Amino acid sequence: xxxxxxxxxxxxxxxxxxxxxxxxxxxxxxxxxxxxxxxxxxxxxxxxxxxxxxxxxxxxxxxxxxxxxxxxxxxxxxxxxxxxxxxxxxxxxxxxxxxxxxxxxxxxxxxxxxxxxxxxxxxxxxxxxxxxxxxxxxxxxxxxxxxxxxxxxxxxxxxxxxxxxxxxxxxxxxxxxxxxxxxxxxxxxxxxxxxxxxxxxxxxxxxxxxxxxxxxxxxxxxxxxxxxxxxxxxxxxxxxxxxxxxxxxxxxxxxxxxxxxxxxxxxxxxxxxxxxxxxxxxxxxxxxxxxxxxxxxxxxxxxxxxxxxxxxxxxxxxxxxxxxxxxxxxxxxxxxxxxxxxxxxxxxxxxxxxxxxxxxxxxxxxxxxxxxxxxxxxxxxxxxxxxxxxxxxxxxxxxxxxxxxxxxxxxxxxxxxxxxxxxxxxxxxxxxxxxxxxxxxxxxxxxxxxxxxxxxxxxxxxxxxxxxxxxxxxxxxxxxxxxxxxxxxxxxxxxx
Numbered sequence: 388x389x390x391x392x393x394x395x396x397x398x399x400x401x402x403x404x405x406x407x408x409x410x411x412x413x414x415x416x417x418x419x420x421x422x423x424x425x426x427x428x429x430x431x432x433x434x435x436x437x438x439x440x441x442x443x444x445x446x447x448x449x450x451x452x453x454x455x456x457x458x459x460x461x462x463x464x465x466x467x468x469x470x471x472x473x474x475x476x477x478x479x480x481x482x483x484x485x486x487x488x489x490x491x492x493x494x495x496x497x498x499x500x501x502x503x504x505x506x507x508x509x510x511x512x513x514x515x516x517x518x519x520x521x522x523x524x525x526x527x528x529x530x531x532x533x534x535x536x537x538x539x540x541x542x543x544x545x546x547x548x549x550x551x552x553x554x555x556x557x558x559x560x561x562x563x564x565x566x567x568x569x570x571x572x573x574x575x576x577x578x579x580x581x582x583x584x585x586x587x588x589x590x591x592x593x594x595x596x597x598x599x600x601x602x603x604x605x606x607x608x609x610x611x612x613x614x615x616x617x618x619x620x621x622x623x624x625x626x627x628x629x630x631x632x633x634x635x636x637x638x639x640x641x642x643x644x645x646x647x648x649x650x651x652x653x654x655x656x657x658x659x660x661x662x663x664x665x666x667x668x669x670x671x672x673x674x675x676x677x678x679x680x681x682x683x684x685x686x687x688x689x690x691x692x693x694x695x696x697x698x699x700x701x702x703x704x705x706x707x708x709x710x711x712x713x714x715x716x717x718x719x720x721x722x723x724x725x726x727x728x729x730x731x732x733x734x735x736x737x738x739x740x741x742x743x744x745x746x747x748x749x750x751x752x753x754x755x756x757x758x759x760x761x762x763x764x765x766x767x768x769x770x771x772x773x774x775x776x777x778x779x780x781x782x783x784x785x786x787x788x789x790x791x792x793x794x795x796x797x798x799x800x801x802x803x804x805x806x807x808x809x810x811x812x813x814x815x816x817x818x819x820x821x822x823x824x825x826x827x828x829x830x831x832x833x834x835x836x837x838x839x840x841x842x843x844x845x846x847x848x849x850x851x852x853x854x855x856x857x858x859x860x861x862x863x864x865x866x867x868x869x870x871x872x873x874x875x876x877x878x879x880x881x882x883x
Contacts, residue, residue, distance in 0.1 A: 389622040395659050396628040404612050405665050412668040415730055418608040425499045427605030431598040434493045442485045449599035452508035458485040460512035462527055494598045502787040517582055520642040521567035521575050524582040528560030536565050549575055610638050624650045627659040672730050683716040693736040700742055713742040714749040725760035734785025743777040800873035807874045814844040817877055825860040830881030832863040837877040842868030
């Protein structure tokens with residue numbers, strides 16, 4: 388299957404990159420200038436606070452919010468106490484006492500592994516990794532290997548032999564990326580030399596700069612995407628901005644000179660994504676409900692705690708066994724779920740509610756298909772077996788806000804709940820508050836500013852009650868409609 392990469396960068400405020408395979412939108416990356424990512428950056432930071440109760444420290448790295456550093460993400464070399472414990476017996480991820488590793492005011496070299504989401508600051512680690520074109524350099528590890536996604540045993544053996552021959556410096560580890568497939572020893576060795584030079588530059592900055600400071604910034608979205616996604620099966624890279632086109636071409640010339648001609652400048656007057664039929668496909672990524680080819684559908688809801696994906700049979704109600712219909716719809720939904728998880732960059736706890744099936748073989752087949760579809764996702768995942776209620780629980784690594792949350796704001800009217808109270812419910816609530824105010828003699832007169840529909844409800848349906856309140860307490864009540872207010876928004880003024 389051939390893939391194409393389309394880069395829409397003609398507007399400096401926003402860069403969008405779409406990856407299309409056989410006319411199907413597989414991935415979409417959107418980065419706005421006002422919300423650029425710090426993911427992958429390396430900083431010289433200072434520990435500002437230690438929280439033993441949660442086994443973590445907070446580090447000032449120079450950002451708007453301090454970063455979160457868990458004890459399991461701290462290198463053994465930082466261990467302060469128990470020096471008799473050999474380094475190789477302290478493993479990453481094991482339970483540790485944070486106070487044995489860092490102290491307040493201590494300087495650390497940290498890397499951003501997850502962008503800040505909501506009110507939470509970024510997540511940090513001291514296990515550094517620097518990606519190149521074919522290799523990832525890990526200055527803190529001593530072992531090397533080949534990406535698990537390269538499954539060909541012959542190719543894995545060849546690449547492992549290359550790693551043994553290029554012999555990374557002592558105390559450093561390397562991993563050959565999927566882009567290293569089929570690459571020669573000379574190409575991989577050149578990439579290693581580039582990464583070692585980059586690491587030496589970082590070390591010089593660490594020695595010369597005062598904390599907190601940035602010592603390494605990951606490439607921008609365009610270079611990063613080409614570096615991570617461009618493989619021999621990419622047919623073309625189409626860019627609609629000349630400066631970005633030159634940047635992409637220069638990068639490919641430096642790392643894969645023979646592929647430079649695949650980068651093409653789009654100079655037509657029509658917007659690139661419209662010309663390629665991508666704009667409508669991208670809009671569907673923001674939709675809550677997606678229709679499957681057979682007539683079924685999936686509904687995706689993001690909440691604070693989890694993502695819920697509901698599979699419905701919809702119009703897929705062909706004659707025959709209900710079991711077969713449920714199985715066919717679920718299998719079709721699996722493919723779309725895997726695609727949407729990547730497109731929307733959904734993470735955290737995800738609940739997939741499939742249509743109930745009775746046949747155990749069907750359940751196992753849906754499970755296997757879901758695992759197979761998610762196998763090539765780079766994010767870490769854990770997938771449970773299908774439950775008796777037809778649900779598959781899973782977790783997917785979250786490294787940045789989802790596409791929806793990074794390009795949308797909570798609704799000012801429903802406050803993110805997805806629902807707005809009815810006009811009569813809000814009207815009655817306001818009337819009760821006004822009654823309490825006049826009863827307690829809190830004002831000489833009351834002015835209520837509300838949504839025009841709520842004002843109309845109060846005037847039409849509650850005018851008699853408002854008149855009784857005015858006569859009983861001798862306090863005028865004025866109802867004023869305002870088009871700028873939402874249904875649930877209102878203001879009660881106590882005038883004296």
